[in-house]
Amino acid sequence: MAMTLRLEAEDEKTLAELAEMDGVSKQEATRRAIREAASRRHHQAGVAEASAWARDRYAEVLERLGK
Structure with a gap:
């Protein structure tokens, strides 16, 4: 799918620098x-989900350790 991306001048410069550093096209x-x-973002969501699970699973233990 073709797409046009409009960038501010500073973003265009940053993209050009990034492309040059990686030796690839913009x-x-x-x-x-x-x-x-x-x-x-997927990784962060996975970590947050695992953290929530662990806090729930070990809530009692964590509560006892906090005392």
Whole structure:
């Protein structure tokens, strides 16, 4: 799917620098940034879910340790 991405001048400069550092096109740098951001968010959600599960599962133990 084709898409037009409009960037502020500073964002365009940052994207160009990122692409240059990675030795890829700006298009590839954009794709990588999108995938990396999505991966980070999925990971953070997984960590939050595991943390909530552990707090629930071990609530009694944590309560006793806090005393």
